Every structure is written in C-alpha cells, then in structure tokens.
Amino acid sequence: MGSGRWSTDVYTAAEHYRAATGQSAFAYSDSGARTAHPDLDPRGVFMRECRDSDEHPESTPIVVMFDVTGSMRHVPRVLQARLPQLLGLLTRQGKVTDPQIMFGAIGDATCDRVPLQVGQFESDNRMDEDLSKIVLEGGGGGGRRESYELAMYFLARHVITDSMVERQRKGFLFLIGDEMPYEQVDPREVGTVIGDDLRQAIPTREILAELRRKFEVFFILPTAASYGGDRQILRTWRDLLGQNVLELDDLDDVCETIARQVTTDSVPKTPQLSLTTRRL
C-alpha cells in the first residue's frame, strides 16, 4: 500500500491552484470552459480584419485553423506548443512581407458545444493569447466529418484583408485536421454559431471556391491523428484542394511545413473582386 506523500494543507493547496491557473498551455480550456472565449467567438462578428499599417505596410494574412476534436488526440496540444514559433520563423526567413497571423479552431457543429473559434490577425505575440483561449473539444462527430465547411464559410464571408483590397494578393489558409468536411454549409448551424441568416445551404465546394478567391487554401493531415493516412479522407481533400493537401509525419515540423508554402513572391495576382460582403 502506498501512502500520502504530498502535503494536504488546505492553505498551500489554494495557493498552488491560484498560482497554477493560467500556466497550462490551454489554460482557458483546461479551466473547464465549455463555451468559446468571448475573444474567439465568431457569433455576431462582422469582419476579422487584416489591415496594413505604417509599421506593416504590406500585410500578408495567414490563417491557421486546426481541428480540436478527440480524433486529433494530442495533436492540438503539440500545435499549441509549436505554433507560437510560426511568426518568428516567417519573419526570419523573410519570404513573406509583414505576416499577420490568425489562429482558430474547428469542432463539430452537429454535436459539439464549441464548433468554431476564430482569433484576430496579429503581428505580435497577442496571437499566442488567442491560442491559449482555444477550447479543446475532445469530442467530435461520428462519420469522420467535422465542420470545416463552417470555418470556410466564416473565412469567406467574414474576413477582410488589405492584401486583397489594396494589392489583389491572396492570403494563406492552413486547415489542420484529420477528417472530412460536411457536404454543405448548413443554414441552421450558420445561424446558431455565426448569427447570419442564410436562406439556403451552400455546397462545400462552392464556399471553398469563394474562399479561394481570397486565400490559397492548404489542408495538413498529421499522421499522428486518428485518421492520419486514411485514404478516403485524403482522397476527399485531394479532390477539393489538389496538391495543396500535405501529410505531416512529424508534428514538430508544423511551422516549417507552413513556412515552406508561404511566399509572397509566388502568389499569383488575381482579378479584382468585389469585397462588399455584408451581413444579410
């Protein structure tokens, strides 16, 4: 039989807990939060903006959204530990002008409490704070699908970037996950999660086409996740995104993998688009 090795003093315990709060990488999630942090809640958001400034005159929007459901296992936590290095890596390598990064998380709108979380575009370590506010779902839907299409909808309709408005340059979007999107954007889910009054469903392929006018879209499939290497999932994403589907063996390389795809030089200019998206 073992024994009590650890002090059971009521005062030091309370102090320990107070000191420990906030130390966890996913402090908000680990504190038991079951709703999106107000800073990351997409509901009622008109636009997430990626703006040029005197300091950053040629901003490049980079969005990283990862699946936080249970099938991803330890992946979100590793990503959380690794992703803060992304900005430094991009800046050092200098292939992209004035990177501004936005983090977000994808769950399952059919059964999760927090199906979509989106931070802000930041060009300093405030983006790390967004990461720490992400709620890890741990659950997820059956049928090997998560609500990626809902995230695509938000990014297509609720993100505005000076990069596009001023220079007709696309930003970069990295979806990290291990499951497939649902086949269409569900108006009911859009209403609940984002607050838009969408009259009819949008096929996922269509919302993706809309999104790709603003972003170069990549899908990263970590092989460490449950469905890593799953042929059907891989085929589905290949069918949607072609060669922009990347398999990632070593999670520690996530920033390098993203950085390799991001270069302002190689981004083709796209025709002028109407960016007058309004909430309906």
Added chain:
Amino acid sequence: MTEHVAVVDLGYGDAGKGTVVDALCGRGAVRAVLRFNGGAQAAHNVVTDDGRHHTFSQFGSGTLRGVPTHLTRFMIVDPLALAAEAAALGNPFDLLTVDGDALLATPWHRAANHLRERSDRHGSCGMGVGETVAYALSTPEAPRVADVRSPARLRRRLTMVRDAYGFRDIPLDDVVDAFTAFGRTVRIVDDRYTGRLLADGPCVFEGAQGVLLDEWRGWHPHTTWSTTTFDNVAELCPSFRRLGVVRTYTTRHGAGPFVTEDPGLDLPEAHNGHGEWQGAFRAGHFDAVAHRYAVEVCGGVDELAVTHLDAPLREPALRICTSYRETGRIVPGAHRDLEHQATLTALLHRATPAELHRPDDWAGAIGALLRVPVTLESYGPRAADKRFVPAGVHRPTQIRRAVYCPV
C-alpha cells in the same frame, strides 16, 4: 501496443506498478493513463532515465512522458494533495482530466481516519480514502468532483460532512475556497469522456494498492476500501489485456497477515519507509501461495511483469514459498463474502511457510508457479532497466478467464 492494458498489483501493493506503467508509456503511443481505484494514498515511484524521481499519487505514472491522466469515477480525488503533487511536477494540469462523479476526500474524512487509526490500528495511509468511501455509502449527498463547479452545493455538502464528523477546527470557508480553486484549474469531464479516450487510442489502466488488499478479496479487515482487481476496469472498458505485477519478494505496508515475512532479509527500500499512519514497511520471501490466490480471484491474468529481479542477486537468503504447513492453496470464497475472508485472515495468522526454495531463474519460476507468461522483466527503477519479452517466456498451461474477459 495496440490494445488497452490494465496494470494490477497481485500482492499487497508496492510491486512496481508505477515503473511498469512508465515503461509501457515509453514503449508506444499511449492515449492516456486511467486511474480506476483508490485515491491520494497511492505512491507509485518512477525514475526517469536521466534520474528524475517522482512519487505519483493521483497523476498517472506516464506524466513525465507527457501522457495525459484521466481520473475515472472510481477514484477518490483529494484536491489538497493533488495541488502539492501537481506543483512538484510543474503543474501539468493540461494533462489531467477528472470525472465529475468521482468522490472528493475532505480534511474531515482525513481527520476521522486519523482518529480511528489512533484508537484501532488498521494500517491505512491516513489520507481518509476509506472514510470517504464509508461516508458516501451512508450519504447519497457525499461531495463529488462536479460539485466544485457550484459553490452553493459544494458548501452545503461540505457542511454536511463537517457536521457528520464534528471536527470544528477545520475552517469550512477555507476548504470551500481551496476546492473551488481546484475546480477552476482542473478539467472536469462527464462519464462519456472515458469512452472517448478508449476510442482514441490505446490506454493504460493504472491500478492502486494490490489484489491482496482488495476490499472483498483481501484479508478482511486488513484491507483497503477499494476494488483493486480488474473489476472496475471491466466496468469502464469492454476489452483489455490484464497485466499482473509482482516483485521477486513480497512486501506489506501496515498491519495484517504476512505469512512469509522475514525481518532478517536485507532488502533496502529506496522509496518506501515507515509511514506515520501505516506503520513499518515489511518484507519477506515471495509468497507463491498468496499470489496464486490473487490470480484466481482476479479471474485470471494474461501476462506478468516481474520486478526487482536484481534483488535476489543482492540477497542470497531470498527464497520462494510454494506452500504453507497448513495448506498449499488459499481457497477463494464467494465474491463479497467477508465472513469467508475473515476466516482466511485467521488461517493466515496461524500459517507458516512449509517449502522455501531458491530458483536459478526467478522470472521463470514465478511465471510457472502462477501459470502466467512473464512478458516484462524489471531489473531496476528506470525504463531502461526493463526487458519486454514479447511472446512471454513461460507459457501458461491454463488461465481461468472471467466471464467478461473476451478470449
């Protein structure tokens, strides 16, 4: 490792579950370590290859490798001891989830435990785990982990505990405060979470104490208020491998029968000592009779880990006891028949070892005596001191399986 594994100590505890769990976690991707019995009284020592040592109590023994811990509903959670343990580990609360249905051990339970030990020595650890279980059996409104989320209910339930025991010198407000802080820090989940973990990937179930201390199968009344067999695991998980852990010699912390005890043996213990509430750490020859009984009442064991294989080299007087003068076999009674268990206790208090012999191949001899293949040999505290024997060196001639254990 692709299956779930349940690690259970076949003796009186202290066989080395912690080091076995750590080795399993180091061997392959383990989704989580699940604790399924006992509480803060567990003391599982793990030494990393670079020499770091931690005595795991509520955190799982895979924590130093970054493997998450889940405390299932069978646990008795002690938020005060947990705070101290977490601090010693660098507060890895991101690796911890707790089932909201688990019972909470409070300072009043602990005080009652101490009072009882002073008047009638039982050999408990002084953490109030048994007291917490006893209280919950008599009171449906016993405080549970999920209560820390609703301060009003927590206060009401803690007040009930305080009033039931009448220890007025422990300030209620401070306990409410500490427990609420615990609630803000740890991630509390519902009972579906275990299923999710099990669906996600291979898990390791880490048992506490040992089968010979089981509340229903041990030497009553010198037992723990906890089910130490695979029974709780079977309630949480439909299919798993049963890994029994034994030492090359038998140890017992605290009071109760110990047939093969030999105070003359020179077996220094690095991490176990005299406990204030438990009493002395006792050691003796390997008791094959008692361990065979443990395998039987477990409904069979699929494989065996034998630890402390370096000890026989250091202590040439160490032997294996294969029968008692009074009997060669301890006969299991019906489940939950405490009268039968008390009879066994009386028998074992009288019993003395009949045959003692010293094998050349300790792992082989123990595997053959328990009729379980030895799949893990341990020669020291670190994972590097372990040797996995994939096929099992000693094939069993027969294993009796419990009805719920799929073949």
